Amino acid sequence: NTTATLHGEQVQMTDKELVDREYSSESVIAHELFHQWFGDYVTAESWSNLTVNESMADFSEGLYAEYKYGQDAADAHNYRYLQRYLGSKRDVTKNLVRFHYDTQEDMFDLVTYQKGGAIVQMLRTYLGDDVFFAGLQKYLQDNKFGNGEAHQMRLAMEAVSGKDLNWFYNQWYYGAGHPVVSIDYAWDAAAKKQSVTVKQTQDGHPFELPFTIDYYVNGKPVHQQVTMTEATQTFTMPLATKPMLVNVDADKTLLWKKTDNKPLTEFAYQYKVAPRFVDRAEALEAALAKQTTDASARSLVVSALSDKYYQLRVAAAEGLKMDNKDVAKAAAPVLRKLATTEKEPHALAAVLGALGQLKDKKDEKLVTKELAGNPSLTVQGAALRALGNLNAPEALTRAKAYEVDAPAPLGAAMLSVYARQGGAAQWAFIRDRFDAAQGQGKFRYLGPMNQMLGRLDDPKAFSEDVTRLQQMAMLPQLKAYGYDKLAIAAIQKGAEAQKGKPNAAQNQATADAAVQAIQAAK
Template sequence: MINFNKISSFIVASVVTVGVTAAHAQTAAPENPAMQIYREVPKKINDLVHTKLDVRFDYKKRYMYGKEWVTLKPHFYPTDSLRLDAKGMNLKTIAVVKNGKNIPLKFTYQDSSSVAIQLDKVYHNNESYTIYIDYTAKPNELKSHGSAAITDDKGLYFINPDGTEKDKPTQIWTQGETESSSAWFPTIDKPSQKTTEEISMTVPSKYVTLSNGRLASQKTNADGTRTDTWKQELPHSPYLFMMAVGDFKIYKDKWRNKEVSYYLEPKYAPYAKEIFGFTPEVIEFYSKTLGVDYPWYKYSQIVVRDYVSGAMENTSATLHGEYVQATPRELIDAYYNNGRSTIVHELFHQWFGDYVTAESWSNLTVNESFANFSETIWAEHKYGKDAGDDHNYGDMQSYLRSPGANTKNLVRFNYADKEEVFDVVTYQKGGRILNMLRNYLGDAAFYKGLNIYLKTNAFKNGEAQQLRLAFEEASGLDLNWYFNQWYYGAGHPILDISYKWDNATKTETVYLQQNQDGQTFKLPMAVDIYAGGTKTRHKVWMNSKTDSLTFKLSAKPDLVNVDADKILLVKKNDKKTLDEYVFQYFNAPQYLDRFEAIDAAADKQTEKGAQKVLIAALKDKYYGLRIKAIKALNMTNDDVRNAAQPVLAYLAQTDDNTLVRAAAITTLGKLKAQGNMNLFKQALNSQSYAVQAAALTAINLLDPAQALQVGKGLEKDNAGVLTTALINVYAGSGTSAQWPFVFQHFHDASVQSKFNNLQKFAEMTGRVDKPAYTQQGIAEIKDLAIKYKSYGVDKPAIKFLTDIKAQRVQLKDDASAKAADEAIQLITDAK
């Protein structure tokens, strides 16, 4: 599972923009009694063996009519009872199957969430039994309990079932994680359960279906429907069951002799290869790296509408939100974004999560930390070590910036709700911890450990202790210290590093100080010393909060590089001089060596050494650092500007990375130099939306009237950042002539895009000369604020509406001012 719910990031930005205080966020929350509950691994009284489903759908009622035959056996102790999770269902018949006959059983349905069944006899663990259930699932009548990671938990979703929503396809799909599969079939809905599966879906014949495993048969029915039967013949957990139904076009690829397929809306089907075509290459890389070939019958990926999270690793059938669908033009600027890192993340789950599954949600790290880790190793393999380090560092920063994350253990046996473990600790911190361990053990031992873990626990469950044992078996090293520190403890080191050279004794001393509260972290690290034209590596350990390292040298070193592999999970204050950072940029090899040097240079641009670093970094081998250097330039400094401007012009026209070209154009645009106008106009011919957006913005800074004319020509084919640039240009100087474009694109945009563009949209709403258009905009802002009030969107929306009211009063537009007042009141009253 990966989550792309970024609403909270918008709220932070909005609070800054509109000046609303966030002081209340610093108030300590009251102690939650649920946090004191120990979340044990669910008891196994009965084990799932096989689950057979026969389902059909009522599109009008949003019901699913199901028949189930679930085979179980006692786990160890004899039992005469069974409890199944079954959320919000109408349970018509529950029976035990004996000699082909259904013998009714007594059952009690408790709180519409679980059913207690009295079996016909006492069963022992050497005998199995099959229960038949006739039921109706009513997902739309369930009370949702969504979370930040998964915004809804009704399990089964009917999308535009009546076909009344314009430009939206009719679809059905499921979402099982964490425990929502039991909203569409009765089961023991725990990750510690494993079962084989057979699903028969009867659907309108015009639709295609997808489920786990293989398509075993298709039967055309006389009533215009078709019954597709899918069989998953290797065991997996109930939350990984999936179904999807709709008008999808299927592109069939392959890996070795296994089917790899991509299910897309017809509009995007021509681009299936561009979107997903690298999947077989990733399967091959993971199979070879892990020493365990892709374990399932096939691998499919499907893109659906209105998905409640980012993507979901259903066994052999990953489901993606629509954000991964893109045209070739949109993919020009994607690089490792626009869903590509998500694609590899979900694929790695087919081993870590599906093949071996976390025994409980407390141990979610053995699923999600590994999927996060996989994003780094694929970036490293495909795009180079700098790209991998960039991704890994970005993950660490996401964790370090997240309030309260330093108080949470990676393995958590206490939580208020299981959804809470889907966070930056489990994902980003967990992935960084695995990369640290890979560095400590070395690739060979690390991947041997993963191979042992996967083979030992194949088609079963795992937890962090089994992972530790596998790494210890592979490496021969005791790793209790590592797991106790990083898996069963919270936080991270806050490390101060300072240096002292004693010329009399020719001694370099490095002072290390951990300043975090709580535990002391044991930190193995590499220290590289550059002196006399050579580099010497020292492997050292920091074992206490205060430590010092001494090195006898023939002369003062040019650089002492602590954590030379730049792999530690640490918040660092490294007190190097600018000269040392300059040396580091040109001599130390890692992405973060250069990153840190650019940061240091950015703060001291009046100094020649800093200028030297920044100008050199404009041509860094890694595009991300070229962009970082471009954005860091202080173009008000004459020396910087004179040195950088010709390089920026060169990059803007020739760099092989479109994001670098866009960044260069953006920086040149801020100079408002008329001599660059031809360069900007030439950039409009680029196929890159990012380059076009930067060029349009630059032209707008020089000549807003000309930008309006240019914008008109870009309206026919725009997306993403180009759409945002058009809205910004039109919001600044456009008239009612541009309003229909702005309104329609804002209305049709994703939630995140609406948040990103809300301020500019509001500005144009207040300024446009037609009252009817203003009232259109007010209604749009009101609807957005009410829908996402729980995320705090109401506060910036009310501020924007207040500004709009003031503008309309000045324009003597009483009707719009009144509409703004009414919208504010509706937002305020909304619950």
């Protein structure tokens, strides 16, 4: 089925932009092409059933990543989308299929897209690839050149699987929310049994959750298929010895928000032996949280700097707390080596960013080399930021070249250097650019303005900055989204940072007056 697909101009990139292109930019092409089947060949019966168009297209992004770039790329893409949904409190109360909405635009949200795509991926895992894709084929054939809805997709999946899927669709398509769980473990040495207790803590009824638990004994997993039907449930497995790792939801496709109470030693083992991107991402997250106090955590983080998938290398480098001497000592030699060997631009940019935090002059040569000669704009931008920490006057001089018509990564780096190392002249540049920008364009300059707010000991600049924040905070269209509270926080933070400086009292009075005006505005 071939139809016309229109893309925004942002998918057409220059050669320089293509050097830095990540799959998140390419995925929109897969998404829109998938609509040739789910959207064109079979069209959603109503806006309420938009999921059969958009959730499927969202799912296709991970599917294409898996086909073209491998399982890690697909898992990383899906995990990022899942975290976006889980981070949205206002979407928890929305059903995937909704029969009540104010306008059709209300349906285009994180539930229809990101949550819906994750639900489709769960169904794929539950049914298995052969059955799942046969079900999609049947749905398309049964409804071709017509309209479809979630119930028709359920009927197609039931026909090919022989399973009653009402429970799945009622729970995930016609219900709201998601499980919030805590996972605890216990080993009974006398009985030689490992127990896993999963507790659902979300409001409302418990979710029915089929999943796999892998118990790693002697380096190999023992699989256990379980189904959770109660709010709190304990699963047990007899084993010859205490497992090195218990990996709940081994497929890493469940849509839930979890607190996994396993010790760091097991997370470290999980990083080494468990097969999925999310296994390693969760282990890295646990290690990053303890890197300043636990040597084994630091070791895991440093190992992740050389992970096989670049996004975890990025996460490790960006998560390093280089102001901690133990972390810096462990990571610096590896970072310096990677600065000369890392080929992936986003990972190299993260390495340069971490090195810049050391503020060690001996790194200036390699940073300036990347700024001058690397073909990646992302790497050049990171090098300029790092140079700001190593040689501020030189960074300010080089940044000036990017004031006009600079590619986005270098323009952003220029603003960052100005905000962190600039003085009155750089403040005037940012202020004037903010004033000239229209609409959403002003937000590009808010971050740098806020950084300078607390740093420059200049009452005139402080007052100018606060006045602009106050004016934006009092706009009804921004206040509706809570920007007034964000502006107040920024103003108060700026005044707090001024304490101990000669003009602190005057700046505090300016801040107090602005906060009062914002709070009094209707």
